[in-house]
Amino acid sequence: MTARTGLIGVIGGMGPLATVDFYRSVVAASGAARDQDHLPLLIWADPRIPDRSDAIVGGGPTPVPMLRVAAETLVAAGAERLVVACNTAHVFLDEALAGVPVPLLSLIEETADAAGRLAAAGERIAILCTDGTLASAVYQDALELRGVVAVEPTPAEQRAVMRGIRGAKAGALGDAAAALAPVVASLRRRGVTVVLAACTELPGVLAAVAGQVRVLDPMAVAAEALVRDHAALLHGEPGAGAGVVAKK
Amino acid sequence: MTARTGLIGVIGGMGPLATVDFYRSVVAASGAARDQDHLPLLIWADPRIPDRSDAIVGGGPTPVPMLRVAAETLVAAGAERLVVACNTAHVFLDEALAGVPVPLLSLIEETADAAGRLAAAGERIAILCTDGTLASAVYQDALELRGVVAVEPTPAEQRAVMRGIRGAKAGALGDAAAALAPVVASLRRRGVTVVLAACTELPGVLAAVAGQVRVLDPMAVAAEALVRDHAALLHGEPGAGAGVVAKK
Numbered sequence: 001m002t003a004r005t006g007l008i009g010v011i012g013g014m015g016p017l018a019t020v021d022f023y024r025s026v027v028a029a030s031g032a033a034r035d036q037d038h039l040p041l042l043i044w045a046d047p048r049i050p051d052r053s054d055a056i057v058g059g060g061p062t063p064v065p066m067l068r069v070a071a072e073t074l075v076a077a078g079a080e081r082l083v084v085a086c087n088t089a090h091v092f093l094d095e096a097l098a099g100v101p102v103p104l105l106s107l108i109e110e111t112a113d114a115a116g117r118l119a120a121a122g123e124r125i126a127i128l129c130t131d132g133t134l135a136s137a138v139y140q141d142a143l144e145l146r147g148v149v150a151v152e153p154t155p156a157e158q159r160a161v162m163r164g165i166r167g168a169k170a171g172a173l174g175d176a177a178a179a180l181a182p183v184v185a186s187l188r189r190r191g192v193t194v195v196l197a198a199c200t201e202l203p204g205v206l207a208a209v210a211g212q213v214r215v216l217d218p219m220a221v222a223a224e225a226l227v228r229d230h231a232a233l234l235h236g237e238p239g240a241g242a243g244v245v246a247k248k
Numbered sequence: 249m250t251a252r253t254g255l256i257g258v259i260g261g262m263g264p265l266a267t268v269d270f271y272r273s274v275v276a277a278s279g280a281a282r283d284q285d286h287l288p289l290l291i292w293a294d295p296r297i298p299d300r301s302d303a304i305v306g307g308g309p310t311p312v313p314m315l316r317v318a319a320e321t322l323v324a325a326g327a328e329r330l331v332v333a334c335n336t337a338h339v340f341l342d343e344a345l346a347g348v349p350v351p352l353l354s355l356i357e358e359t360a361d362a363a364g365r366l367a368a369a370g371e372r373i374a375i376l377c378t379d380g381t382l383a384s385a386v387y388q389d390a391l392e393l394r395g396v397v398a399v400e401p402t403p404a405e406q407r408a409v410m411r412g413i414r415g416a417k418a419g420a421l422g423d424a425a426a427a428l429a430p431v432v433a434s435l436r437r438r439g440v441t442v443v444l445a446a447c448t449e450l451p452g453v454l455a456a457v458a459g460q461v462r463v464l465d466p467m468a469v470a471a472e473a474l475v476r477d478h479a480a481l482l483h484g485e486p487g488a489g490a491g492v493v494a495k496k
Binding site: 007019042077 | 271272276285286292296
């Protein structure tokens with residue numbers, strides 16, 4: 001293949017509905033009026049990949065081998081960019097993508113950039129995510145590099161967040177909203193104005209219970225970054241994709 | 249690879265929102281409570297594939313080479329089933345999939361089976377689709393084999409249907425609904441009780457304007473068939489997937 005196609009490989013299925021939402025976000029972000037103006041995607045969505053949070057905090061099997069198979073499958077099929085539609089999976093990407101010859105657009109880095117801009121504008125940011133993402137501190141570390149200290153839920157609140165995430169994964173959106181609403185209310189009393197919804201199951205549920213608190217959705221941030229990056233790549237702008245490469 | 253994975257290759261992107269909806273239908277049809285219980289999918293969604301209706305009725309470029317590339321890419325990546333998330337594209341599949349060593353689950357055949365059951369129960373069925381699908385008569389032929397004569401829109405109504413489809417592809421859902429509502433009302437006056445929404449852009453818009461007319465959605469029919477077929481394949485039931493194979 002000589003011509004650049006800009007084919008974007010999406011590693012998804014963690015969970016499936018989150019990948020559906022991410023795919024919808026990319027379609028919406030492209031602002032295209034004809035089929036042919038949308039971004040080309042190849043979406044790997046094998047939900048049998050081991051649970052990422054269990055692997056971090058519960059001693060469960062590691063998702064690294066399947067993440068690596070996914071990346072290699074997508075690259076072999078022509079993907080020129082990779083994006084992983086799961087926040088917690090990012091904990092494993094340094095290992096899973098080692099040597100994979102295609103740049104990653106990182107949810108963590110793109111979202112931390114966005115959060116940094118919000119914090120600079122005076123917003124106070126809390127992070128809601130799985131136990132695994134919280135324990136790994138990938139978001140907290142990326143935010144700290146930008147001078148942002150995120151508010152974290154208390155242990156009791158974090159258990160409610162996990163109930164919300166599991167409810168959303170099972171399609172019990174009412175239960176999920178009931179678990180999350182008091183957490184958001186409590187964060188708001190602590191001065192939080194933005195919740196970083198750092199698990200793909202959360203933005204949809206939080207939208208219903210956030211009230212005046214703004215929801216920062218890494219999937220939407222990443223979808224917009226993909227569209228920008230794709231335009232730069234195809235138009236051959238100097239440094240196109242360089243930001244993406246550097247951020248792996 | 250020795251173990252059967254049941255990986256389903258989806259040829260999509262025609263248009264992208266329709267593939268998003270199909271993916272959501274498959275997730276919903278699986279009725280799974282955990283990520284790991286969902287179907288494994290690999291979704292090829294390159295919207296640059298030439299317009300299918302233009303190729304049939306407008307002298308536009310053929311989508312066959314890209315459909316073939318999509319199928320070969322998915323099979324090389326391990327797909328053991330193929331499904332094409334575009335009704336009009338089915339006109340080209342005999343040619344595009346010739347020699348591809350993996351069975352196709354056909355939207356047309358699965359939907360014609362469902363329509364045949366509805367007609368046998370006394371329902372009167374109309375078909376709404378692109379100019380290309382209508383001119384190709386793929387649905388009419390499949391229905392006729394089951395003894396069903398579908399009501400077709402008048403030429404003026406068909407122009408309104410195409411306005412509705414183009415509006416939906418461009419995200420102008422209000423315009424699309426305004427174009428389709430009088431068509432559905434007219435069909436209802438002619439005794440129609442079920443509209444076969446034989447273009448992936450239609451079911452979402454029709455749901456808002458159908459009133460008492462039932463919408464038969466080939467994507468939802470295919471999603472349920474995939475879930476049944478997948479369960480049979482993995483549990484090694486005799487003849488698993490045979491119906492799918494025979495229907496190519």
